[in-house]
Amino acid sequence: MNQAQSFPRSSIGKKFLMAITGLMLLGFVLGHMIGNLKAFQGAEKFDAYALFLKEVGKPVLGKGDFLWMARLGLLAAVGIHIFCAVSLTLQNRKARPVGYKKTAREASTYASRTMLWGGIILALYVIYHILHLTTGHAHHDFGSSVYGNMVAGFKQWPVSLAYVIAQIALGMHLFHGFWSAFRTLGANNPNRDKKLRAIAVFLAVAITAGYLSIPVSVMAGIIQ
């Protein structure tokens, strides 16, 4: 029998790492979305929540320590996710150097075929989002209130539009990614498949709607 290659070098190993890191990022995205919904409770509650995030872990940890640890964790997850994605995409491209003149797709979905582009949109968006609402470099009027920065930012329609596009991309990425991750992890079976599909739809819709509700509400004047 053939000598086995090391796990992270194998295509299944890379897929496995993508699935694990994808699910970690999904956890973050879900938590972040729920936190964001505090915007509907007004500036005070929202800013208090932002402060809480900085102070988690006190008194064992210093202010912001936990947040940085979480950020490093997320950064590692994103890094691994992207590295594997690039590596597998290159492998896939190499596997079919000459394409078909005619293609007819029978079973795949728009979401599954656009995972790469969805991922690129999200990566660019994350950079913009950090520059916009975390560091303020891309914000036209950055202040000390997290709530204020958010409302001021979303009042500008091009900014909101960018957020809307990114959230739709996120929804599609999750719709295929969540279901696909369980297949890759081997945690899927015929009995679970329908349930996992349903959960994927629910998560994709809920998270997208949750995120979208904020810029939309700001634009509509519900959040001021």
Place this chain on the structure above:
Amino acid sequence: MELNSKIPSGPIQDKWDSHKFNLKLINPANKRKYQVIVVGSGLAGASAAATLAELGYDVKCFCFQDSPRRAHSIAAQGGINAAKNYQNDGDSIYRLFYDTVKGGDFRSREANVYRLAQISVNIIDQAAAQGVPFAREYGGMLANRSFGGAQVSRTFYARGQTGQQLLLGAYSALSRMIAAGKVKMYPRTEMLDLVMVDGKARGIVTRDLTTGKIESHAGHAVVMATGGYSTVFYLSTNAMGCNVTANWRAHRKGAAFANPCYTQIHPTCIPVSGDHQSKLTLMSESLRNDGRIWVPKKKGDTRAAKDIPENERDYYLERLYPSFGNLAPRDLASRRAKDMCDLGQGVGATGLGVYLDFSDAMKRDGEATISEKYGNLFDMYERITGENPYRQPMRIFPAPHYTMGGLWVDYNLMSTIPGLHVLGEANFSDHGANRLGASALMQGLADGYFVIPYTIGDYLAREELKDVSPSDSEFIETEKQVRQKIDRLLSIDGTRTVDSFHRELGRIMWNHCGMARTDKGLKEALVKIPELRDEFWNNVRVLGEGSDLNQSLEKAGRVADFLEFAELMCHDALTRAESCGGHFREEHQTEDGEAKRNDEEYSHVSAWEFTGVGSTPKLHKENLEFENVKLATRSYK
């Protein structure tokens, strides 16, 4: 030419065991010094190559397909017999032996058949251990069914794909040996001639079908497992690539061809739809368990089946064979269908078909039950014909399916050429004049897994075999002949395609040497075949080059050999002036149209010696002795 069957003496039950003890052995360390060439990778070839490699021989294996997994054994549907008696219904080695000799219409060798029945049990063990997914009962034990009219349930099966699963088992064993470096595999490589040195088979000349390269391979022994020749009829259930070339080339070099006229016509195939037809599709015989076969009583009745009232239908098998009815043996069911069509009562656009009707079964058991049993087959029928068998009866017609004849071999499976061993459908040995259902897989695997590994060692140990190499003059000379033939085919540049010749040959053979044969018809064929052969060599058009992938050239070489072989088949059919099993001579039938054997004069194997193209071959007889089974007339009334 001398035919020494080398059947061991002693009681039939002990022959194989005592023979195995008397066979010479080769020291394990010495086996690697022997090169064995295996041609063909079906059940017999793959199992032989894998097993010989396990024993330590240095094996080369050849197949014309792009992978050894695609050999035509893969298409066998029904199952494989074994005398396991797991059903406790009274089966035994002796009963399987008896049924097979009787089923072969008393034209096979008792000793070979007994050995086959003995080995049958080991095959199932081997296949199950390899992971062949046989059908199982809920307790986890193997399931069996009764097949082909047998009175015991001894058939093991894997849905309708038993051949596929057994072949993949043998292929996996072969793959393991390839990975271990013990077998060198040559896919897309066709054997085009046998090389003889000092009167022994010492190698083969092959053509690489991708590059066109002609090459020689030398070895200490050659094993051919190259299948049957049903495609001599052009339309058959065999794969498009099946051919007689390897066997014919060996025959030309001195291997006797035994009983070439014994061909099996399977009754339940989908009829021809038009001139474009390239092959015929078999539908499992199991359909006859529930389907009723009929034709309209009126000649040339063009009404739709549903418009023909019950009293205007002739359920002819039920009428002629009240106790077996629609389950009458293959040869009878086929011949009676032909009779009905000859009388003008055939159905379908061509008039060459009979109805296989499930409406009574569906009324009795419900459509769901029938669908559960035969759903796959019904779907396949609809895919091919565009007709829905739930709504209208299927149309079926017999088609060539298996050839019992083949190269003559002795008890050790060695042909009349020392060193040339022949296995599986390619040899003539075990089925006599008619093969029973679920016996082909058994024979192929018995030969490959459990016979040749013992007997080839004896040959290698006994013979003084000098070293030979592809640079020896015998190899170079044979290569030259092969190249000349290819060049000749390419240079004719006539007007007719290879396929058109094959089609015409097929028609001659089907009409004159098919399901029913006559003295007059066979003599006519013996005039027509040489004429067609002459035209072929003057007027065939083969385009392209020899040094390239060229499918027309491959086909041309095969058809050229068929054009010589067909003549031998007709000679054999003409000489055998009796009816037995798959060979039916119209002059020799009982009053009610059944086959009439002539044991006095024809209880022998006809082994033919090649005397040149177009010259009458020389007949040698091996007398068949029946010490255990009493000769009797088959009766299915």
Place this chain on the structure above:
Amino acid sequence: MKLTLHVWRQKSTSQKGAFETHVMDSVSPDMSFLEMLDELNQALITNGKEPVAFDHDCREGICGSCGVVINGRPHGPQRATTACQLHMRSYQDGQEIWVEPWRASAFPVVKDLMVDRTSFDRIIQSGGFISVRTGSAPDANEIPVPKVDADKAFDAAACIGCGACVAACPNASAMLFTAAKVSHMGLLPQGQPEREQRVLSMVSTMDEEGFGSCTNHKECQEACPKEISIDYISRMNRDYVCASKNKG
């Protein structure tokens, strides 16, 4: 009926190929797709042109030799059907048909519509077997196999190795083929001793042969003439992860 065929012609692996257009005037709906190609070839030979090379053998959907991509679909539009059993009644008069070979770097084109699939054989050689020496097997009924497992193993073992899964996959992945063999043997008690080594070895070979990775598009399952389920891929992933863990 009348059809316009665009057929891929390529002299050899190293040479460039292109489409060639042929108009067929009298195609019978009762012809199989391959019989239609036969007819084209007869006409080409009669006109002094080299016939189109394509792989085929049993013509009853079991040997796995045939396979072409027809209007973007491996083996054509009919479910659970190989090209040899696809009949021309699936097409309409006047239709345009594009015929292409399987496209994958692990399946280089040999000529015209023929590809080299020996990479599949090498995947099997790297572990798609149960090591049992001829003659060493115990009585077949000494290894009981639950019927459910035997049936599931059979569903996977039904693979004919045609390569349609690779052809259909947007990534040219051979996961369905490999998973079918890994699962067939992994589901049976006979396959347990080598189960972990088998999956590790076969997946390594699959990657080395240059196939793509699986992104769960399901196109392979849709194209498979034996309707093998992608659940076996999920099963192989699990086996692979467990085997990797135990190996370390």
